Amino acid sequence: MSPLLSQILTIPQLITRELGGLIVSGQYNPNNPVPTEMDLSRHFGVSRSSIREAVKMLSAKGLIDSKRNQGIAILPRDNWNILDPDVLAWSQKYGSSRQLQIEFIQMRKAIEPEATYYAATQGQVDDVIAIDSAYCHLFKVVQEQQAEQFSAAVCEFHLAIIKASRNRFYCNMQPFLKTAITSLYDNELDSIPSNVKALTLYDKLVQAIKTHRADVAKNTMAELVELDCERIH
Amino acid sequence: MSPLLSQILTIPQLITRELGGLIVSGQYNPNNPVPTEMDLSRHFGVSRSSIREAVKMLSAKGLIDSKRNQGIAILPRDNWNILDPDVLAWSQKYGSSRQLQIEFIQMRKAIEPEATYYAATQGQVDDVIAIDSAYCHLFKVVQEQQAEQFSAAVCEFHLAIIKASRNRFYCNMQPFLKTAITSLYDNELDSIPSNVKALTLYDKLVQAIKTHRADVAKNTMAELVELDCERIH
DNA sequence: GAGGATTTGTTCGTATGTATT
């Protein structure tokens, strides 16, 4: 194994990443199916055991299904666990960026306002503290024009909100949200000026959560997501 | 291996199911960590290779992380891929049914109305056909009082809608939706009478989708989910 | 339908590297 990546990733993890990318990008498909374990073993120069462990990981993510003597079948896209951080990353890397952006926003429109509602009604004290501190950080970043930190600060705020919902399904969308928001603000260093006005919405949002005005909080978050929606048009 | 299940499930899959249940139910936890691969191998009477493949599947689902010399660590619940059908099933089997019902509905309130909106605006012809046929089936089931088929029919309808959204993130919540709806209507054979009036809402919903009145469709779905919400109070 | 080839399923033994004690 190459001594560089082996420090971090195991061989099965490397193979998983490689095969996952090839499947999501469509290079392996029903017309060009995944080779047999033996062929993969020879091709990558690793043992069949390692290949098998990678295959198991991919099947656990819903990408493939291996049956006796039938080889490795690629499952229909509906089966893919696209909320899985790895699958999401591969989709982002190899898919149409434009289409993905649209679907990101569509999902955020559903999730974030509702999560905000629950954050305002059911958020614990430490949740609200985390939201407030994330807001303060964001405010500072914008005021000091630290463009390279803007994306991370926005992310931190939105993640704090969704965590405060205290619903495990919402909380499980943290990797999704992080990817969706990061992909929107990264590589656009001019985003701060146009978002100074968004800051007033963030302020309104935090106040609403603190005072448990759930409907106001929800609607304000909806406005914020709508602003992000306009960015991709 | 028992000759019964071995016809369907492989050994790694059996081990995955067993360990997954033990982790989700909390029998394995930071105070009582997962044994070493060697111990698991001896305990289940299977080879270490099979254990390793099961471990890889569980790590792909975000439940555990195995590091050299450190054994198998259970990851915090936030990392668990709870939208994964298996993880969801284990959570349902071993967790508090009441709490899960609440979180199911909270999630559906966010997802379903919005998905309905997109079904009305972006649904293809065959999507609408599927929705209509699911509605007709549901209508028939209610009229003929086939109580045992009611749950499946309701499910079919809601799944048809979410598929019509043509958004891969919404579509990926089909297993979630199926579990959430089934758990609500199963074991309650008296549910049909009280839901005859819900049928008028379903009818209104289908008409709205057919005529592309997206806002009406969305609001009607919100009403339907609200009805389900009242059932768990 | 009978039989051989293919491919995954499963096990075992061995060696290696890396922490902990």
Added chain:
DNA sequence: AAATACATACGAACAAATCCT
């Protein structure tokens, strides 16, 4: 510094199911 414990990785072998001839 040495021993131990543990996960990582390899390779060989056989079993079992399915496909093709």
